Ligand SMILES: [Ca+2]
């Protein structure tokens with residue numbers, strides 16, 4: 001029992017140290033809200049260009065259905081992998 005508590009404690013300490021390294025849900029949600037300028041739930045056209053470029057520059061494909069648009073799910077997956085970290089607007 002002591003071991004469980006100790007490992008939970010170290011997990012939460014570790015968890016507290018990690019967010020500086022990877023984008024959090026909160027950060028990604030706020031990024032998404034900024035990115036989806038017309039609030040239609042999809043990044044397309046001029047909204048998505050810079051993000052698709054960032055994804056491409058990392059050699060990744062987060063546009064999982066290849067429609068040239070990003071849904072919040074696709075965006076969040078890419079965001080949490082720090083794909084957009086270098087593109088500060
Ligand atoms: Ca949109």
Ligand SMILES: [Ca+2]
Nearest residue numbers: 063065067069
């Ligand atoms: Ca898509």
